[in-house]
Amino acid sequence: xxxxxxxxxxxxxxxxxxxxxxxxxxxxxxxxxxxxxxxxxxxxxxxxxxxxxxxxxxxxxxxxxxxxxxxxxxxxxxxxxxxxxxxxxxxxxxxxxxxxxxxxxxxxxxxxxxxxxxxxxxxxxxxxxxxxxxxxxxxxxxxxxxxxxxxxxxxxxxxxxxxxxxxxxxxxxxxxxxxxxxxxxxxxxxxxxxxxxxxxxxxxxxxxxxxxxxxxxxxxxxxxxxxxxxxxxxxxxxxxxxxxxxxxxx
Numbered sequence: 001x002x003x004x005x006x007x008x009x010x011x012x013x014x015x016x017x018x019x020x021x022x023x024x025x026x027x028x029x030x031x032x033x034x035x036x037x038x039x040x041x042x043x044x045x046x047x048x049x050x051x052x053x054x055x056x057x058x059x060x061x062x063x064x065x066x067x068x069x070x071x072x073x074x075x076x077x078x079x080x081x082x083x084x085x086x087x088x089x090x091x092x093x094x095x096x097x098x099x100x101x102x103x104x105x106x107x108x109x110x111x112x113x114x115x116x117x118x119x120x121x122x123x124x125x126x127x128x129x130x131x132x133x134x135x136x137x138x139x140x141x142x143x144x145x146x147x148x149x150x151x152x153x154x155x156x157x158x159x160x161x162x163x164x165x166x167x168x169x170x171x172x173x174x175x176x177x178x179x180x181x182x183x184x185x186x187x188x189x190x191x192x193x194x195x196x197x198x199x200x201x202x203x204x205x206x207x208x209x210x211x212x213x214x215x216x217x218x219x220x221x222x223x224x225x226x227x228x229x230x231x232x233x234x235x236x237x238x239x240x241x242x243x244x245x246x247x248x249x250x
Contacts, residue, residue, distance in 0.1 A: 014041060015224050021074055022218045025209050032084075032127075033113025033181035034207035036077045078172045081112070081208035083200070089146045090116045090124075091204040096197030098166040101133040102126055102182065108133075110167055110191070113181040114204040124154070128180065134162030150198045168194035181207075 018039045028034040083093055092114035094100070099110035109130070116132055119125045124132045124139040131138045134154065143157035152164035169175060174189035185191055 014039065015221055017074070018221045019218065022214055022221065026211060026214050026218070028181075029207050029209040029211045029214070031113070031181055031207050032115045032204050033081065033111050034209065035081075035112070035177075035181070036207070036209050037074045037177075038077060040073060040075055075173065076175070076177065077208060079208050081206045083203050084206050085203045087202045089148070089201055090118065091202055092116060092148055092164075093200040093203040093205050094166065094197055095200055096194055097172075098168050098194040098197040099183070101165040101167050101191075103131045103133055103138070104128075104182070106178070107184070109178060109182040109184055110169075110175065111181050111183065112205050133165045135165050136162055139164075148199055148201045150200070152197075152199045164199065166194055166197055166199075167191040168197075 021037050021039050025036045028036075092100075094112065094114065099112060100114060102109045102111055111126065113126065115127055116124055117127065118141050119129060122140050122142045124141050126132060133139075139154055139162040141154070141156055141161065143159075145157050147155040148164070149155065152166055153160050154162045154164065169185070169189045169191060171189060174185070175183040176186050178184045
């Protein structure tokens, strides 16, 4: 393959990565607490949102994620999603830069998805059935009335049974997606205590995805991808013709 074709392939692959990322965002537009992903290139870094909560991709992370053949990678946008009010006492929303702490078979995970339930053992769990952790461990909810105050104290029938363990990260960009709306701190993120958060009962945070904007971006990216494909096919045809013609002259 010629140097020209070699130089075009990474560009086409980046467009392919963008398409896959946008498709995954759209597929999770209805997932509570989901944080959208984006694609960065070495010459195009994502900017932070006004609150400084969108992941900043540093030069170090660029060198770690970019491959030798594809100078691009993905990042997570941690900007807040829309708040949906339900009135369900087990739906909780974190107003602030914090994450619910969850115990999974793979270890501790963090999420902004506050749509919870009570399992057969009367333990507060996520939609996947993972225990939601309190400062003292799992939270047992045995009673008829559940109240959660703004500080995250869980009160059942007038008696406090636990306090939600809310974690905050100075650099949330180091969190690693581990499926759905869960994150792992395996990337070196250090969990700490949030400076100021408020828990709102009867509401949850939706995905920070704008489906219409995602669809528009997908159309634009698809056009760019198709343009790369067309140029690559044209150059390949020209090279093939040149090789065949040279063979005939001999």
